[in-house]
Amino acid sequence: MVRDLNEISPKEPGQPLQRRKRMASEERKEEFLTKAIEFFAKEGFESSTRELARQLGVTQPLLYRYFPSKSDLISQVYDRVYVQRWRDEWADLITDRSRPIRDRLVAFYLAYTDVVFKDEWMRIFLFSGLKGVDINRRYMKLVRARILTPIVREVRRDAGLSDLEPTDEEIEFAWITHGGIFYYGVRTLIYEASVLNNRNFVIESSIDAFLKQIDQVRTKASS
Amino acid sequence: MVRDLNEISPKEPGQPLQRRKRMASEERKEEFLTKAIEFFAKEGFESSTRELARQLGVTQPLLYRYFPSKSDLISQVYDRVYVQRWRDEWADLITDRSRPIRDRLVAFYLAYTDVVFKDEWMRIFLFSGLKGVDINRRYMKLVRARILTPIVREVRRDAGLSDLEPTDEEIEFAWITHGGIFYYGVRTLIYEASVLNNRNFVIESSIDAFLKQIDQVRTKASS
DNA sequence: GTCGCTATTTATCGATTGAAAAATAAACCG
DNA sequence: CGGTTTATTTTTCAATCGATAAATAGCGAC
Numbered sequence: 001m002v003r004d005l006n007e008i009s010p011k012e013p014g015q016p017l018q019r020r021k022r023m024a025s026e027e028r029k030e031e032f033l034t035k036a037i038e039f040f041a042k043e044g045f046e047s048s049t050r051e052l053a054r055q056l057g058v059t060q061p062l063l064y065r066y067f068p069s070k071s072d073l074i075s076q077v078y079d080r081v082y083v084q085r086w087r088d089e090w091a092d093l094i095t096d097r098s099r100p101i102r103d104r105l106v107a108f109y110l111a112y113t114d115v116v117f118k119d120e121w122m123r124i125f126l127f128s129g130l131k132g133v134d135i136n137r138r139y140m141k142l143v144r145a146r147i148l149t150p151i152v153r154e155v156r157r158d159a160g161l162s163d164l165e166p167t168d169e170e171i172e173f174a175w176i177t178h179g180g181i182f183y184y185g186v187r188t189l190i191y192e193a194s195v196l197n198n199r200n201f202v203i204e205s206s207i208d209a210f211l212k213q214i215d216q217v218r219t220k221a222s223s
Numbered sequence: 224m225v226r227d228l229n230e231i232s233p234k235e236p237g238q239p240l241q242r243r244k245r246m247a248s249e250e251r252k253e254e255f256l257t258k259a260i261e262f263f264a265k266e267g268f269e270s271s272t273r274e275l276a277r278q279l280g281v282t283q284p285l286l287y288r289y290f291p292s293k294s295d296l297i298s299q300v301y302d303r304v305y306v307q308r309w310r311d312e313w314a315d316l317i318t319d320r321s322r323p324i325r326d327r328l329v330a331f332y333l334a335y336t337d338v339v340f341k342d343e344w345m346r347i348f349l350f351s352g353l354k355g356v357d358i359n360r361r362y363m364k365l366v367r368a369r370i371l372t373p374i375v376r377e378v379r380r381d382a383g384l385s386d387l388e389p390t391d392e393e394i395e396f397a398w399i400t401h402g403g404i405f406y407y408g409v410r411t412l413i414y415e416a417s418v419l420n421n422r423n424f425v426i427e428s429s430i431d432a433f434l435k436q437i438d439q440v441r442t443k444a445s446s
Numbered sequence: 447g448t449c450g451c452t453a454t455t456t457a458t459c460g461a462t463t464g465a466a467a468a469a470t471a472a473a474c475c476g
Numbered sequence: 477c478g479g480t481t482t483a484t485t486t487t488t489c490a491a492t493c494g495a496t497a498a499a500t501a502g503c504g505a506c
Contacts, residue, residue, distance in 0.1 A: 022453050022502050046269040059455055123353060129413055130349055140416035172419040173428050176403040183402025190352055193363035196395040205396050209436035217428055245472050245483050271463065282485055
């Protein structure tokens, strides 16, 4: 029996009527991946492939033509969020010695939070962190190596020190400052519990407090 | 057919042999709830009641004698973690005017992190935050009302100000400081990515930075 | 037009899920 | 010992899960 696919009222009323739309393989995969990021960010990685397919307006087995398994799809979501949204230019903002150190740090955190203060990014980061996936820990190491260490080195240089090698205390204090800014994003985007909608204020205050305290942190470390 | 329950080698070898142990209803529920906190903290709330029962050494339907549904069990887990672990004495540490303000804030955060820097507490907080449950937002309001607002008021008083009413900027900056400390716990316990295992250093540096910056925050707000 | 490729749907499988109902037995009382 | 209570297990169900295989149809080539 031949079914009329353009039939307006399908047999199952709950089902969205499916008009087949053939898409080029590449852009279809792109569409799936983009939606998967949004979907898993909102619902968590335990959510079903059927629900994802439903929101895409396709059937669930079609996903398996583009991704061999659910966990493979999730891996590609991680890659999109963690790897592809990292900007190598961030390091340049920190080390641009033509500008005062405060300006550089503020400029960096404005650029950085432009990327990570997104609902999708934040939620996927938090979900994957709780799952203990490897990519999360690698991301933390990347932040330390490419952001925090350069920050501390530049601040040391700005203070006229010849030895630029950061101590553990300095790195930890840079982490704390970083965490304070990051957690503002979590409060704003996830918990909807921020008081002030002013990213500039948050970043400037945090950087100023960091710069005021870092000398003492350094002194304590050497004592 | 009568089965011998004391049989040493049961028919299904994978099954842990179940010797019925009748427990008083109250302590059984207590046992279930305690284990449920640990279990859901580790595995997430999407994990199955069967696996929880397996770890408890009982059958899955027995859980439903003590909790009407899975979501009810989860609610009671929330209550245990959020409500029952809150300490009213924390506020007293902040407002104890016989001590210098710095000592009070350090003492408070040592006491506070004694409770929340626990794997269970942290993970359940993060899981429930991502699920957007109401109790999470209520907790954030509690922190603001019972911790951050008193802190800012005491700092204002210490600075000799007559008006103790906090501005939004002050509360937000207190949140940032709080978040920096909190995020240290997340890094240590969840991401296993802390540099320094020294809670005293983290709290003292954070409080010192806070106290050095708060005047400027207050000035900017009034301008 | 019609033929071939393949994007898409249909149908289905085995495992797992939360939950209810019924059967069983441990503990207490007389 | 016999009887009652109820904690616990056994059995079972309907939904839902990730995944596979087969059927179907859109679309470009000729």
